[in-house]
Amino acid sequence: MRVARADPVGLAAGHDAPGHSFSLSQRIVMPDPSRALSGNSDLSPDAAHRLIATRLAVLCDARGAALSTERLPLAQALDRVLADDVVAPIDVPAHDNSAMDGYAFAHAGLPDGEPVSLPVVGRALAGRPHDGDVGRGMAVRIMTGAAMPEGTDTVVPIEAATCSPARVQFARAAVRPGANRRHAGEDWARGDIALPAGTVLRPPALGVLASLGIASVAVRRRLRVAVFSTGDELREPGDALPAGAIYDSNRFNLLAMLRRLGVEPLDLGIVPDDPAALRQVLVDAARLADAVITSGGVSAGDADHVRAAVAASGEVEYWKLALRPGRPFAFGTLRVPADATAQPRQSVPFFGLPGNPAAVVATFYLLVRDALLRLAQARAEPVPRVPATTTAALPKRAGRAEVIRARAQRDGGGWTVAPVGSPSSGALNAMVQANCLVLLEAERAAVNAGDTVDVTFFDGLL
Numbered sequence: 001m002r003v004a005r006a007d008p009v010g011l012a013a014g015h016d017a018p019g020h021s022f023s024l025s026q027r028i029v030m031p032d033p034s035r036a037l038s039g040n041s042d043l044s045p046d047a048a049h050r051l052i053a054t055r056l057a058v059l060c061d062a063r064g065a066a067l068s069t070e071r072l073p074l075a076q077a078l079d080r081v082l083a084d085d086v087v088a089p090i091d092v093p094a095h096d097n098s099a100m101d102g103y104a105f106a107h108a109g110l111p112d113g114e115p116v117s118l119p120v121v122g123r124a125l126a127g128r129p130h131d132g133d134v135g136r137g138m139a140v141r142i143m144t145g146a147a148m149p150e151g152t153d154t155v156v157p158i159e160a161a162t163c164s165p166a167r168v169q170f171a172r173a174a175v176r177p178g179a180n181r182r183h184a185g186e187d188w189a190r191g192d193i194a195l196p197a198g199t200v201l202r203p204p205a206l207g208v209l210a211s212l213g214i215a216s217v218a219v220r221r222r223l224r225v226a227v228f229s230t231g232d233e234l235r236e237p238g239d240a241l242p243a244g245a246i247y248d249s250n251r252f253n254l255l256a257m258l259r260r261l262g263v264e265p266l267d268l269g270i271v272p273d274d275p276a277a278l279r280q281v282l283v284d285a286a287r288l289a290d291a292v293i294t295s296g297g298v299s300a301g302d303a304d305h306v307r308a309a310v311a312a313s314g315e316v317e318y319w320k321l322a323l324r325p326g327r328p329f330a331f332g333t334l335r336v337p338a339d340a341t342a343q344p345r346q347s348v349p350f351f352g353l354p355g356n357p358a359a360v361v362a363t364f365y366l367l368v369r370d371a372l373l374r375l376a377q378a379r380a381e382p383v384p385r386v387p388a389t390t391t392a393a394l395p396k397r398a399g400r401a402e403v404i405r406a407r408a409q410r411d412g413g414g415w416t417v418a419p420v421g422s423p424s425s426g427a428l429n430a431m432v433q434a435n436c437l438v439l440l441e442a443e444r445a446a447v448n449a450g451d452t453v454d455v456t457f458f459d460g461l462l
């Protein structure tokens with residue numbers, strides 16, 4: 001159902017997930033426990049991912065203004081998002097040069113006879129070119145990276161030659177014409193788009209910029225994401241732990257996952273299960289940040305006030321995801337207070353993650369990560385998934401996606417994987433024993449030992 005009304009991010013609009021249609025009546029304005037935990041069918045993580053992308057597209061359009069930019073020296077630009085295309089200002093390499101230590105000569109000018117024997121008339125080093133032309137039938141001793149002297153086009157490596165100070169000899173078959181010569185512009189030609197806007201500057205990208213002689217780059221200001229935990233039971237690590245309390249672990253996990261993503265986290269601490277306190281911190285968060293993430297208080301318990309508080313300062317949808325861990329999930333927008341002059345936006349997205357610690361990790365990577373990269377104006381690459389053979393049967397119910405903490409290892413030509421630690425969504429021990437997540441789609445029924453599953457590794461290379 002499409003609704004014609006002021007609705008800057010389309011929260012009220014029917015969404016595009018097949019088999020699911022949210023209507024205004026399901027847009028939760030006040031939590032209603034009886035409806036929240038029953039009734040509407042579960043939403044697949046993929047459908048939720050698409051829904052969030054649709055909502056954000058509207059939000060980004062409505063926002064108009066992009067994140068502002070700043071110019072940074074290369075050494076400070078790691079993991080930042082490039083604001084503009086980088087066009088190569090020079091050829092790289094700037095001159096033809098040798099790929100090997102050896103002898104340079106013109107192939108077409110080789111004299112008859114076997115082995116070939118040439119007089120050595122000079123020397124070229126990287127940074128110290130040989131001066132002047134090299135005549136046909138002559139050679140120059142040349143080192144890797146040295147500019148090819150005028151008149152030469154081929155290099156025979158030292159290993160393939162016999163040399164005295166004055167002459168070099170080699171078998172004619174040892175080199176093809178043009179061998180071991182690197183051409184000017186073969187890495188980048190002047191005018192090439194070396195890096196498109198939106199590139200996340202990983203280490204090799206910084207190397208590329210340096211190779212182009214570029215000392216500083218325009219990058220987007222980092223996306224600021226506010227995080228707070230909700231729950232009367234939560235205490236700060238380091239504080240005393242009264243009966244019934246637990247330490248807040250989600251916030252530290254979330255702040256660190258955000259930092260890994262290149263986002264600037266804003267730690268708003270622990271907020272008690274108090275509607276007024278929640279409303280106030282949400283107003284502050286919308287003023288300070290580009291997006292807001294909470295954990296806990298989204299389901300339908302007596303102390304779950306997060307959705308109502310979001311509804312008071314914006315709009316919120318509540319989804320029961322067909323996902324384990326990570327079933328209750330709230331997505332919405334918070335109005336930016338009119339006095340927040342620093343913010344060109346009218347509203348910021350809100351992600352209400354479930355309280356259980358393993359559910360926080362699962363929903364962050366399945367639903368929040370791509371959304372934040374999009375808001376940061378980064379070209380997001382999908383997280384790689386690798387097929388692996390499970391060595392154990394995996395818990396699986398058809399109709400619900402499962403995220404299983406596991407360890408994968410190389411085995412012959414492929415990978416094997418097995419679950420580790422406690423499968424409880426309230427426990428974190430499995431997350432630190434694991435080196436990957438197994439992602440099982442909802443459609444899948446039982447998974448038996450020997451079946452192939454998709455794994456996503458925790459560690460990336462660059």
Ligand SMILES: Nc1nc2c(c(=O)[nH]1)N[C@H]1C(S)=C(S)[C@@H](COP(=O)(O)OP(=O)(O)OC[C@H]3O[C@@H](n4cnc5c(N)ncnc54)[C@H](O)[C@@H]3O)O[C@H]1N2
Nearest residue numbers: 229231248249250251296297298299304327354355356359
């Ligand atoms: N009757 C039902 N009860 C529950 C359902 C349900 O469908 N029906 N869903 C369960 C699932 S699944 C999850 S997940 C949780 C999520 O509920 P909330 O998002 O409202 O989270 P809380 O109730 O506040 O907390 C759940 C759990 O997580 C602990 N927690 C919360 N915050 C933190 C934190 N920052 N650090 C560490 N641990 C935290 C909290 O103490 C609870 O144990 O609801 C189920 N219940």
Ligand code: MOO
Nearest residue numbers: 325326327359425
């Ligand atoms: O989301 Mo809950 O963690 O599935 O337990």
